[in-house]
Amino acid sequence: xxxxxxxxxxxxxxxxxxLSLPVRAGALVVVQRDFAQLVSGAEQVVEGTxxxxxxxxxxxxxxxxxxxxxDLLVLKGQVAGDRFVLDVAGGEKxxxxxxxxxxxxxxxxxxxxxxxxxxxRAVFPVVGVWQGVFRVVRDDERQAEVVTTYDGSAxxxxxxxxxxxxxxxxxxxKAVSVQEFRNWVLEEASSPSR
Amino acid sequence: MKSWxxxxxxxxxxxxxxxxxxxxxxxxxxxxxxxxCVRWRSSPVVVRSFLGSPPRSLAxxxxxxxxxxxxxxxxxxxLGGPVRISLEIGGxxxxxxxxxxPRHACxxxxxxxxxxxxxxxxxxxxxxxxxxQLTNNCFRPDTGEMIAAPVFINAGVLWNAYDxxxxxxxxxxxxxxxxxxxxxxxxxxxxxxxxxxxxxAVPPQQVTAIMNSRVSGIDRLQPDDINGYFSIxxxxxxxxxxxxxxxxxxxxxxGQLPAPLWILLFLAGLRLRRSAGMKKTGTTGKVQxxxxxxxxxx
Numbered sequence: 409x410x411x412x413x414x415x416x417x418x419x420x421x422x423x424x425x426x427l428s429l430p431v432r433a434g435a436l437v438v439v440q441r442d443f444a445q446l447v448s449g450a451e452q453v454v455e456g457t458x459x460x461x462x463x464x465x466x467x468x469x470x471x472x473x474x475x476x477x478x479d480l481l482v483l484k485g486q487v488a489g490d491r492f493v494l495d496v497a498g499g500e501k502x503x504x505x506x507x508x509x510x511x512x513x514x515x516x517x518x519x520x521x522x523x524x525x526x527x528x529r530a531v532f533p534v535v536g537v538w539q540g541v542f543r544v545v546r547d548d549e550r551q552a553e554v555v556t557t558y559d560g561s562a563x564x565x566x567x568x569x570x571x572x573x574x575x576x577x578x579x580x581x582k583a584v585s586v587q588e589f590r591n592w593v594l595e596e597a598s599s600p601s602r
Numbered sequence: 603m604k605s606w607x608x609x610x611x612x613x614x615x616x617x618x619x620x621x622x623x624x625x626x627x628x629x630x631x632x633x634x635x636x637x638x639c640v641r642w643r644s645s646p647v648v649v650r651s652f653l654g655s656p657p658r659s660l661a662x663x664x665x666x667x668x669x670x671x672x673x674x675x676x677x678x679x680x681l682g683g684p685v686r687i688s689l690e691i692g693g694x695x696x697x698x699x700x701x702x703x704p705r706h707a708c709x710x711x712x713x714x715x716x717x718x719x720x721x722x723x724x725x726x727x728x729x730x731x732x733x734x735q736l737t738n739n740c741f742r743p744d745t746g747e748m749i750a751a752p753v754f755i756n757a758g759v760l761w762n763a764y765d766x767x768x769x770x771x772x773x774x775x776x777x778x779x780x781x782x783x784x785x786x787x788x789x790x791x792x793x794x795x796x797x798x799x800x801x802x803a804v805p806p807q808q809v810t811a812i813m814n815s816r817v818s819g820i821d822r823l824q825p826d827d828i829n830g831y832f833s834i835x836x837x838x839x840x841x842x843x844x845x846x847x848x849x850x851x852x853x854x855x856x857g858q859l860p861a862p863l864w865i866l867l868f869l870a871g872l873r874l875r876r877s878a879g880m881k882k883t884g885t886t887g888k889v890q891x892x893x894x895x896x897x898x899x900x
Contacts, residue, residue: 438815439759440731469701470709470726472828496737497728500708504749506708506740512802513633530731537732538802538815557799561648575808 441536444569447596449535450523452485454492455544455590457519463499471506473498477512482594483521495528512538512558518545520588523554544586554583566592625830626812628739628796628805634858635803639834640741642748642808646688649675649717649794652695653755653783660783667783670758671719674787677823678795678831685835686825693839698738708740711750717794719787720758720804730756735786737793751794754854755786767819778832787820788812797830 424506427474442465453485456477463473475494480487496510511532527533534540555563557573565572566577574581584592627639635785653667668691696705696712698720707714710726722750724730725738733871740750755761760771760780769778792813799815800807811826 438734441732465701468727471628471702497710497725500743501702501709502700503742504708504740505743506711507632507739508736508738515633526729528730530729531725531733531736532731536730539732545880 411522433536438537438539441539442569443566443571443592444596444599446523446535446540447484447593450484450525451527451591452487452492452524453521453597454487454539455482455483455519455521455586456492458514458516459491461514463501463517464500467499470495470497471501473499477520477522479519479573481590483590484522484597492524493527494522494524494533495503496533498533506573508532514541519553521586537583547583549583553586556583563589622807623853624800624807625811625826625833626798626800626807627830627834628741628748628793628798630741630743635842637745639796640739640746640748641834642685646687647685647794648688649713649753649791650688650690650693650695650718651719653719654693655720656761660786661769662763662765664763666726667721667761667763669709670784671787673784674791674798677788678791680821681828683835684837685795687794695720696756698750707749708738710738711740711752714749717751717753719753719790720755722754725754730754730758734759734781735790737790739793739796748796753784753790754792765821773868782821787813788821788823792827793832795831796834797827800826804862 433565434502441449454477455557458475459478460476461473463471464477473496477492477494480490480492487526492507494514494526496511500506500589506571508531512534521542521544523535524533525535526583540556542563543556543558543560544553546552556562557571561573562574562577562581564577564581564583565576575584627641629635629637630640631637633809651668651671653671655666655668659665660670662670664673672689675687679686693809695718696716698706698712698716698718699710700706700760702709705713712718725736730736735753735755737753739748739749741748749810760778761783762769762780763784764782768782771780772778789812794858797813800809800811801814801815809824809826810820811824811830812820812822812825813830814820834897841863
């Protein structure tokens with residue numbers, strides 16, 4: 409009996425690839441936000457290149473990580489000066505590191521568009537956490553800067569309040585240029601409904 | 603179990619895997635996929651749940667939030683691996699919030715080995731923003747030893763406990779997500795054990811996993827999560843991190859398989875393991891392996 413069940417399971421396992429579809433899956437970590445919510449929820453939308461990642465204690469002695477962006481374009485809200493410092497919880501102190509795993513990592517030298525809210529007051533001051541972090545990357549083939557999501561999916565268009573994104577763009581699809589993405593932000597921010 | 607059946611299962615498992623995609627772990631150097639995984643050096647890892655009870659029973663039939671913490675811990679312990687979670691309900695609560703010092707191993711953790719799970723309105727004074735729960739892992743970057751890992755659950759969102767697709771509260775006219783505490787705790791206990799998000803790895807991995815950072819109907823451990831656990835801890839007693847060559851066959855670099863195939867292979871593997879002697883003991887449902895480990899039983 410056991411042997412028969414095992415064989416049945418193995419037979420089904422062999423057939424499974426024929427029946428299955430790609431699965432995008434995961435666990436719950438953050439509240440889902442669409443593009444319109446990213447824009448409306450952001451106090452600032454900034455595009456910039458990470459030029460420094462430093463750790464320093466706040467007023468209560470709690471270590472935090474300060475990510476400095478330069479070469480700024482401010483698409484929504486106001487930023488004092490020509491640099492923007494994102495204040496993120498966590499850091500290393502006394503030979504020990506405290507790390508909140510659910511937070512995106514902004515890397516030195518990379519360029520991002522960030523939908524910022526509650527900077528210095530929130531654990532990770534970006535709307536939707538990773539959802540409000542977009543990378544600006546060079547598309548050598550098109551000789552242009554294009555936009556991807558934090559996890560590297562190409563942003564290929566808009567559909568209503570949402571962005572279209574593809575892990576691997578299909579024929580004819582392309583990641584949007586950063587200029588087009590900026591325009592979307594500006595349009596959404598100036599929309600009367602916001 | 604006949605040895606040829608186990609061999610066939612193993613051959614199918616390995617033949618189906620491709621080396622391109624896999625779990626991820628908390629690294630001693632963040633963003634450096636070559637650096638070692640952070641891990642506990644002794645077992646059990648004591649986790650204390652201070653979640654308490656809702657006004658009425660939960661949708662999955664449990665009566666308390668803490669019951670769901672127990673269920674999540676049981677699922678990890680059910681793997682029969684070398685590092686278990688000892689889930690205790692209540693006890694002495696030490697606030698994890700505060701600067702590093704005698705009562706805080708790291709900023710905003712308790713002392714070493716103190717791993718509370720609590721509902722909170724913020725993370726030690728910082729707004730959760732859109733985060734619904736987080737684990738603050740405290741570790742030694744030089745040795746990779748995990749020191750403490752409190753889990754904060756956002757009290758400002760709707761919670762229940764249920765299996766299957768994400769549910770929504772429609773009472774206000776606008777759908778508001780109602781989060782399943784059990785699967786969220788399953789995810790966070792994965793962080794407590796040292797697992798990270800495969801979809802935020804460098805490079806990002808596309809796998810079916812409870813440890814992904816994205817929303818889905820996944821509510822149980824997936825083969826990728828299990829591979830991650832055994833790759834961090836191996837199948838022997840806890841100690842220094844194993845070198846890649848020391849992993850057992852089950853924890854060889856995993857690939858992306860269609861989910862149904864993974865699940866079926868996993869179920870077949872569980873069946874073989876069960877026949878090798880797994881026993882459920884005690885009222886807390888902790889599972890202890892009485893026979894060969896998952897790897898060796900293959």
